[in-house]
Amino acid sequence: MIFSDPEIWAATLSMAVPLALPAIGGTFSERTGVVNIAMEGIMLIGAFFAVAFSYWTGSAWLGLLAALICGGLTAAALAWGAIRVSADQTVLGMGINIFAAGLTTFLLNTLFGFNGTPISTPKLPNISIPGLDNIPYIGVIFQNQSILVYIMIVLVIVSHWFLFHTRLGLRMRSVGEHPLAADTLGINVWRIRYFGVILSGLFSALGGAYLSIGVLNGFTANMTNGRGYIALAAMIFGKWTPLGSFGAALIFGFSTALGIVLQGQGISSNLLQMIPYALTILALAGLVGRAVAPAADGIPYDPRRS
Amino acid sequence: MKSLRSILLPMGASVLAIIIGGILVAALGYNPVTVYGSLISGAFGSGINIGNTITASLPLIIVGLGIAISFQSGLFNIGADGQYWIGATAAVWFGYHFNSLPGWLHMILCIVAGMIAGALWAGIIPGLTKAYVGSHEVITTMMMSYIGILLARYLIEGGPMQQKGFNPQSPEIAQNTQFPYFTQGLMQSQLSLVAVAIAIIAVIVVWFLLYKTTLGYQLRTVGLNQRAARYAGINVKLFTVVALCLSGMFAGLAGAVQMLGVDHRLLDGFSSNYGYTAIVVSLLARNNPIGVIIAGLFFGALTTGGQNMQMVSNVPAALTDVLTGLIIFFVACERIIPQVIGWYRRRRTLKSTSAA
Numbered sequence: 256m257i258f259s260d261p262e263i264w265a266a267t268l269s270m271a272v273p274l275a276l277p278a279i280g281g282t283f284s285e286r287t288g289v290v291n292i293a294m295e296g297i298m299l300i301g302a303f304f305a306v307a308f309s310y311w312t313g314s315a316w317l318g319l320l321a322a323l324i325c326g327g328l329t330a331a332a333l334a335w336g337a338i339r340v341s342a343d344q345t346v347l348g349m350g351i352n353i354f355a356a357g358l359t360t361f362l363l364n365t366l367f368g369f370n371g372t373p374i375s376t377p378k379l380p381n382i383s384i385p386g387l388d389n390i391p392y393i394g395v396i397f398q399n400q401s402i403l404v405y406i407m408i409v410l411v412i413v414s415h416w417f418l419f420h421t422r423l424g425l426r427m428r429s430v431g432e433h434p435l436a437a438d439t440l441g442i443n444v445w446r447i448r449y450f451g452v453i454l455s456g457l458f459s460a461l462g463g464a465y466l467s468i469g470v471l472n473g474f475t476a477n478m479t480n481g482r483g484y485i486a487l488a489a490m491i492f493g494k495w496t497p498l499g500s501f502g503a504a505l506i507f508g509f510s511t512a513l514g515i516v517l518q519g520q521g522i523s524s525n526l527l528q529m530i531p532y533a534l535t536i537l538a539l540a541g542l543v544g545r546a547v548a549p550a551a552d553g554i555p556y557d558p559r560r561s
Numbered sequence: 562m563k564s565l566r567s568i569l570l571p572m573g574a575s576v577l578a579i580i581i582g583g584i585l586v587a588a589l590g591y592n593p594v595t596v597y598g599s600l601i602s603g604a605f606g607s608g609i610n611i612g613n614t615i616t617a618s619l620p621l622i623i624v625g626l627g628i629a630i631s632f633q634s635g636l637f638n639i640g641a642d643g644q645y646w647i648g649a650t651a652a653v654w655f656g657y658h659f660n661s662l663p664g665w666l667h668m669i670l671c672i673v674a675g676m677i678a679g680a681l682w683a684g685i686i687p688g689l690t691k692a693y694v695g696s697h698e699v700i701t702t703m704m705m706s707y708i709g710i711l712l713a714r715y716l717i718e719g720g721p722m723q724q725k726g727f728n729p730q731s732p733e734i735a736q737n738t739q740f741p742y743f744t745q746g747l748m749q750s751q752l753s754l755v756a757v758a759i760a761i762i763a764v765i766v767v768w769f770l771l772y773k774t775t776l777g778y779q780l781r782t783v784g785l786n787q788r789a790a791r792y793a794g795i796n797v798k799l800f801t802v803v804a805l806c807l808s809g810m811f812a813g814l815a816g817a818v819q820m821l822g823v824d825h826r827l828l829d830g831f832s833s834n835y836g837y838t839a840i841v842v843s844l845l846a847r848n849n850p851i852g853v854i855i856a857g858l859f860f861g862a863l864t865t866g867g868q869n870m871q872m873v874s875n876v877p878a879a880l881t882d883v884l885t886g887l888i889i890f891f892v893a894c895e896r897i898i899p900q901v902i903g904w905y906r907r908r909r910t911l912k913s914t915s916a917a
Contacts, residue, residue: 292699332890340900342893345637345699349840350893354886360879365589476879484703491700525715532704532711536686539696548697 261395263512268396269470271501271508272407273298273462273479277486278493278500279414280458284330285495286418287451288431289337290553292348293329294459295483296355301326301460302467303359306474307366310376315468319379322464323457329355330456334449341555352483360476371473378472379403379464401469403461410458414497427451431549434556444556459483488535495549507531570898571845571856574891578884585883586876596876603869604862610869612750616823618861619760620645620815624839625857626767627679627811629848633771634804635784637699640687641812642836643706644679646713648813651678652820653827654722656734664737671738672759672817679813682709684806691805692798698805710831717827724826731827740822756822763811768850770807780804812836841889860885 277294284291301322309318333351336342367373381399388394397404418424429437430447438444462482467474485507492506493499510531514524583593604614624641631638638644652675659667686705690696716722718729740753747753771777783790783800791797815835820826838860845859846852867881 290699292703336890336894340894340897342896345639346840346844346889346893349639349837350886350889352886353837353841353882353889357879357882357884357886361585361877361883364877364879481707484707487700488704521719523715523719525711525718529708529711532707536690536696536701536704539700540690540694 261392263509263516265396265398265400266512266515267505267509268404269400269508270511271504272401272404272465272469273482274486274489274507275411275501275504276407276462276465277455277459277483278489278504279411279497280455280462281487281490282455282493282495282497282500283414283418283427283451283458284455285490285552286431286549287427287448288434288549288551288554288556289334289448289452290344290348291330291333291452291455292345292484292487293333293351293355294455294462294486295479295481296348296352297326297329297456297459298463298466298479298483299355299359299477300329301463302478303362303463303474305460305464305468306372306376306472307362309378309468309472310373313377315377315379315472318377318468319461319464322460322468326456326460326463327453328456330453330459331449333456334452337452337555338445338448341557344553344555356477359474363474363476371475374473376468376472378468401465403465403469406461407465411497411501418497428549430556431551434551434554438556438558444558448556459486462486485531488531491548492531492535492538494547503531506534567847570895571847571888571892574888574895575845575859575884577891578887581887582880582884586880591874591876596870596874596880599873599876600863600866600870600881602866603873604866606869608746609750610865612747612752613865614858614862615757616750616752616861617864618857619756619822620819620833620835621839621842621860622760622853622857623763623815623818624812624835625842625846625853626763626850627808627815628839628843629846629850629853630767630771630780630811631804631808632843632848633784634780634800635787636691636801636804636808638683638687638702638805638808638812639699639840640683640702640704640706640709640836641808641839642834643702643709644682644809644812645816645819645833645835646831647682647709647816648675648679649816649820649824650713650716650722650827651675651813652817653731653734656738656820657732660735667735667738668740668821671734671821672814675813675817675820676810677813679816680806680810683809683812684802688802688805692801702805706836713827714829714831717829722827729829733826734820738821739825740818751823753822756818759814759818763814764850764854767811771850776803812839838885841885844889844892 281291304325305318305322308321309315336347337344383398388398434444489503492503514527518524586593586596652671655671655674687698687701691698717731722731724732740755742748779795842856845856863881867878871878
């Protein structure tokens with residue numbers, strides 16, 4: 256039976272990382288009231304600059320730092336358009352996605368040639384936690400995983416605590432539910448929203464860097480392959496909470512891992528890959544739980560007008 | 562004034578994007594003049610190139626019309642890519658079945674099948690869930706788009722539409738359903754006058770529908786103000802479904818036209834991105850069917866010119882995506898213009914009062 260094989264759970268966990276991180280990022284952005292469909296593009300930016308700077312500096316950690324900076328800057332551009340200019344957030348996000356796909360491919364081909372990034376690019380280490388890897392079964396799941404897997408687990412817990420148990424988290428949620436009320440109480444709506452969107456950029460870039468210098472040590476054109484959109488689905492399916500996003504990312508990661516395992520047995524991976532999208536539609540239609548977005552999600556707030 | 566701005570703004574955004582792209586290219590050590598020169602000559606340099614540009618712009622124009630309908634009805638159909646491929650799949654399926662039909666009837670059957678398939682893909686799930694439970698159509702159309710592309714891929718990768726013994730691809734559609742090229746020159750650029758005629762008819766139909774019929778008036782009313790539309794007795798739920806159906810219908814039509822006119826079969830890949838570029842086309846055209854022609858040709862030229870640019874000056878064709886992304890971003894930020902003007906005026910009055 257394939258489910259008793261710990262390898263599939265190890266693969267599930269590994270596949271969940273590039274979905275859970277941007278999904279949690281998206282949660283932060285949308286909880287403050289800014290729709291972020293640019294996760295896909297920001298992931299690509301993160302993935303590319305992680306590789307580029309890892310190669311140039313010789314350190315994967317500096318590459319990760321560069322990915323976070325570039326991802327944060329891209330998100331800041333989205334935040335500026337969405338908050339300061341009150342532009343349509345979906346259109347902005349789409350523009351960033353097309354721009355990022357073009358820019359990363361363009362730079363890949365101009366800076367590294369048409370043969371791809373150099374194979375000597377350093378990657379982030381894989382580690383096994385001493386003690387944990389001695390436990391039978393579970394030990395195999397956590398054996399030799401990328402360090403970002405552990406960072407993700409910590410971030411999931413910290414994010415959930417941050418959003419639901421700290422003052423700043425409460426402020427973020429209030430800004431996304433009723434910005435006028437929050438403004439009346441002296442909360443700077445714009446500043447909180449900038450914070451939420453840039454945070455989503457950092458998480459998305461981390462997810463992208465996981466693909467390029469966590470799992471592999473190279474960048475290929477469009478390597479995120481729609482994960483930013485599945486992350487969007489995970490965020491909705493997880494009802495705009497970090498823990499829920501992580502749970503949804505695990506379910507979606509499992510369906511991907513299952514697709515790889517079942518490919519040899521004549522079951523089409525194309526059909527299995529539909530699961531995340533189908534579940535999201537069902538969730539939005541209220542058939543699998545009820546997914547309700549933050550009340551002010553996607554609505555620009557202009558303090559001068561109200 | 563307003564109509565002037567609606568032309569100047571997209572042009573300004575495009576010029577700004579081209580300038581930034583030029584700086585990027587120059588920073589990497591290319592000569593921007595030769596780069597853009599090869600782009601323009603690739604798009605318009607010869608008869609074949611112009612034919613290629615028109616061929617590339619036809620699906621953008623037809624999908625763009627569908628997007629314009631959804632925007633005018635206040636809906637954001639972001640999943641036109643999936644509707645396009647579902648339409649293409651339906652057209653191809655009918656294209657290699659029913660071979661005993663006369664050619665023209667078979668052709669019409671394929672086109673109608675593509676239109677219906679696209680319409681249902683957008684109308685049934687995203688349309689009905691939007692109308693009755695309020696699911697956001699941006700998410701549902703996007704998710705349905707991915708499901709549609711995965712379905713099309715499944716059908717030719719081991720599914721019932723795979724041609725046995727070949728790479729993942731479907732059988733070729735019957736010879737008599739393929740649009741004729743008429744002359745050798747048109748054949749080289751794969752430009753079919755039938756496809757051009759369908760695109761022109763589609764533009765006229767959409768223009769007439771939106772501006773000269775009750776249905777179009779009601780759709781636009783729903784788009785402008787849903788509450789007012791409801792008070793005016795318009796069935797908003799019905800029109801939500803109708804608008805998404807129409808939007809998907811044109812995406813499906815584009816898929817069918819592309820299959821009958823250019824591809825002739827489903828091939829693995831499915832990464833046309835017509836659905837996304839068509840959103841840009843519609844945005845740039847201010848959702849105006851006539852403007853869609855111009856914007857569609859612009860992006861068609863960018864596509865064919867980009868390929869030539871990569872061959873001639875060795876600059877990756879992905880540069881055109883950078884430009885496209887920037888243009889979208891700048892057009893979306895149009896509201897900055899009145900803000901900047903207001904800020905400038907305030908500053909001037911402040912200066913004059915402090916000077917006095």
